Amino acid sequence: MAEIKKVATRDSYGNALKELGASAANLVVLDADLAGATKTAVFQKAFPERHFDCGIAEANMINVAAGLSTMGLVPFAATFAMFAAGRAYEQVRNTVGYPHLNVKIGATHGGISVGEDGASHQCCEDFALMRTIPGMTVMCPADDVEARKMVKAAYEMTGPVYMRFGRAATPVFHAEDYDFQIGRGEVLQDGTDVAIIANGIMVPEAIEAGRALSEAGISARVINMATIKPLDGELVLKAARECGRIVTVEEHSVIGGLGEAVCSVLAENCPVPVKRIGVNDEFGHSGPAGELLKAFGLCADNIAAQAKALLGR
Amino acid sequence: MTSDEKKSLQLTAVRVREGILTSTHGAKAGHPGGSLSAADMFTYLYFREMRVDPENPRWDDRDRFVLSKGHTAPGLYAALACRGYFPVDELPRLRHIGSFLQGHPNMNTVPGVDMSTGSLGQGLSAAAGMAKGAKFLKKDINVYSLLGDGELAEGQIWEATMFAAHYKLDNLCIIADINGLQIDGRTCDVMNTEPVDAKFEAFGCSVVKINGHDFDEIESAFEKFHANKGSGKPTAILMKTTKGKGVSYMEDKAAWHGKAPNDEEYATGMKELAAARAALEV
Numbered sequence: 001m002a003e004i005k006k007v008a009t010r011d012s013y014g015n016a017l018k019e020l021g022a023s024a025a026n027l028v029v030l031d032a033d034l035a036g037a038t039k040t041a042v043f044q045k046a047f048p049e050r051h052f053d054c055g056i057a058e059a060n061m062i063n064v065a066a067g068l069s070t071m072g073l074v075p076f077a078a079t080f081a082m083f084a085a086g087r088a089y090e091q092v093r094n095t096v097g098y099p100h101l102n103v104k105i106g107a108t109h110g111g112i113s114v115g116e117d118g119a120s121h122q123c124c125e126d127f128a129l130m131r132t133i134p135g136m137t138v139m140c141p142a143d144d145v146e147a148r149k150m151v152k153a154a155y156e157m158t159g160p161v162y163m164r165f166g167r168a169a170t171p172v173f174h175a176e177d178y179d180f181q182i183g184r185g186e187v188l189q190d191g192t193d194v195a196i197i198a199n200g201i202m203v204p205e206a207i208e209a210g211r212a213l214s215e216a217g218i219s220a221r222v223i224n225m226a227t228i229k230p231l232d233g234e235l236v237l238k239a240a241r242e243c244g245r246i247v248t249v250e251e252h253s254v255i256g257g258l259g260e261a262v263c264s265v266l267a268e269n270c271p272v273p274v275k276r277i278g279v280n281d282e283f284g285h286s287g288p289a290g291e292l293l294k295a296f297g298l299c300a301d302n303i304a305a306q307a308k309a310l311l312g313r
Numbered sequence: 314m315t316s317d318e319k320k321s322l323q324l325t326a327v328r329v330r331e332g333i334l335t336s337t338h339g340a341k342a343g344h345p346g347g348s349l350s351a352a353d354m355f356t357y358l359y360f361r362e363m364r365v366d367p368e369n370p371r372w373d374d375r376d377r378f379v380l381s382k383g384h385t386a387p388g389l390y391a392a393l394a395c396r397g398y399f400p401v402d403e404l405p406r407l408r409h410i411g412s413f414l415q416g417h418p419n420m421n422t423v424p425g426v427d428m429s430t431g432s433l434g435q436g437l438s439a440a441a442g443m444a445k446g447a448k449f450l451k452k453d454i455n456v457y458s459l460l461g462d463g464e465l466a467e468g469q470i471w472e473a474t475m476f477a478a479h480y481k482l483d484n485l486c487i488i489a490d491i492n493g494l495q496i497d498g499r500t501c502d503v504m505n506t507e508p509v510d511a512k513f514e515a516f517g518c519s520v521v522k523i524n525g526h527d528f529d530e531i532e533s534a535f536e537k538f539h540a541n542k543g544s545g546k547p548t549a550i551l552m553k554t555t556k557g558k559g560v561s562y563m564e565d566k567a568a569w570h571g572k573a574p575n576d577e578e579y580a581t582g583m584k585e586l587a588a589a590r591a592a593l594e595v
Contacts, residue, residue, distance in 0.1 A: 028449070049449075050449075052445065052480070054476060055472075055475070055476070055479075057469075057472035057475070057476070059434075059435075059438070059468075059469045059472060060438045060441075060469055060472035060473050060476055062438075063435050063436075063438030063439045063441075063442060063469075063473070064438050064439070064441055064442035064445065064473075064476060065442060066428070066438075066439045066442060067379075067428070067438070067439035067440060067441060067442020067443040067444075067445070067446060068442040068443070068445060068446045068449075069442075070377075070420075070427065070428065070439075070442075070443060070446075071442075071443055071446030071447060071449075071450060072373070072446075072450075073446055073449070073450075075442075090432060091435060091438075091469075094429070094431070094432045094435060095428075095429065095430075095432075095435050095438075095439055098419075098429050099419070099420050099421060099428070099429040100421070
């Protein structure tokens with residue numbers, strides 16, 4: 001079996017910006033002294049006159065992006081998820097969300113797979129925070145291919161977008177001709193006993209869990225839900241009706257993220273038993289990304305075990 | 314400017330002040346104090362300084378204005394109405410349910426408003442973004458942003474000023490309304506922001522200090538802003554003003570920061586403004 005290619009979606013972000021920049025003359029990029037880490041340095045190298053470093057001042061950066069957008073430019077603002085969604089929450093809410101400006105926020109280093117930096121930098125609240133802002137599109141890609149297509153789709157739509165990219169290199173499983181669409185989930189494996197709905201770097205783990213469940217005689221549907229808002233409610237309800245049990249998986253707090261978004265749709269339309277897998281109302285800590293993900297149960301083994309438990313097996 | 318031009322501005326400023334009283338009285342809420350302190354500046358900006366077109370509020374090449382101290386929307390709305398962006402008759406509907414005149418400026422509902430503001434500290438950053446955008450697009454567009462002196466305690470103001478100086482935004486004109494009062498009292502007691510001039514100078518601005526109620530001084534400040542083009546330095550106009558200016562019982566009173574005049578107070582204020590107009594028309 002060939003070696004699986006691994007790419008961090010932050011690299012995809014930088015590469016996609018550079019690729020888009022060649023044809024999109026109105027695309028500008030802002031960073032807050034993290035261009036090397038967020039990978040906007042890739043764009044900066046190609047288009048230095050369109051890359052504005054704002055220094056370590058994320059609140060200002062978000063509002064500068066708002067101002068730029070009113071001049072007909074399409075700003076992509078980059079920093080770590082903790083500072084984009086956390087530090088600058090109110091700037092995003094009041095000066096991007098409320099006026100519904102065409103600002104794209106590309107937040108890298110989301111979740112506990114940030115690793116060694118520890119809890120202060122492991123943002124597990126960004127989906128929750130961004131979801132509460134009316135009109136905000138919130139997304140998290142599962143691999144390199146999806147991340148690059150997502151950046152392009154974000155540029156092509158009008159309105160505010162929040163995208164979370166990861167630090168760690170993760171498997172690339174999509175083919176280049178994958179048809180990504182904002183607001184639409186993707187069925188990766190069909191099944192009828194249980195549906196696993198995941199996003200971001202949890203998707204490859206969910207795929208592996210799906211395979212393991214199949215081998216154990218359990219028919220698991222695996223869904224990649226890259227858009228958290230607007231959620232593909234139809235796909236969620238179809239899964240509930242046809243599978244009757246749902247497991248959600250995200251590298252995010254179980255509070256306010258994908259799991260609760262799925263539960264909201266289910267509770268009002270088709271209540272079925274759900275197990276939410278995520279970070280359980282606690283802070284992260286330092287460690288290598290792979291070991292941390294295992295320690296927090298964000299891995300294929302635990303997903304499969306939880307699915308079995310939900311089925312009473 | 315000629316004496317006739319000055320008189321015309323002074324008469325317009327009376328109309329703007331009447332609009333501030335009418336709107337806050339109609340709303341039974343709002344912020345008259347800081348609106349009145351900046352009424353002469355609103356008047357000068359919209360009637361003499363800015364290249365704008367009320368018939369085409371979204372004209373691409375217009376100058377931009379960002380009211381960073383967004384709570385003084387009544388002053389901005391009154392100036393916009395007097396300038397012809399929308400009927401003056403709408404002003405009493407300020408803050409009413411269903412009105413486009415939201416409590417704080419909304420760029421998507423009020424013609425002439427270039428940025429939604431209200432949360433202090435954020436407007437100047439957006440203005441800096443506009444100025445940066447104009448430079449990037451090689452357009453001769455000026456961006457003006459009005460701040461309150463209490464607002465200067467917000468750290469983001471200094472992030473924005475640092476950004477503006479770093480990117481040589483000499484098309485950005487920062488205007489600080491130094492009326493010396495904020496909600497909780499005197500600015501020097503609540504959180505001393507002085508020396509404001511030394512701060513803006515240290516952050517890389519060209520500083521001009523004026524009396525914000527004197528149209529000759531306002532004119533000379535903007536002449537300096539225009540002369541400053543090419544220097545790479547943003548301009549900071551620090552205008553000393555009186556909160557509540559033009560309505561005797563409101564002048565220099567923190568209590569009138571965010572309180573509407575009742576019927577009796579409204580009548581008194583309007584009478585005073587009518588007298589001010591009559592004195593000018595002699």
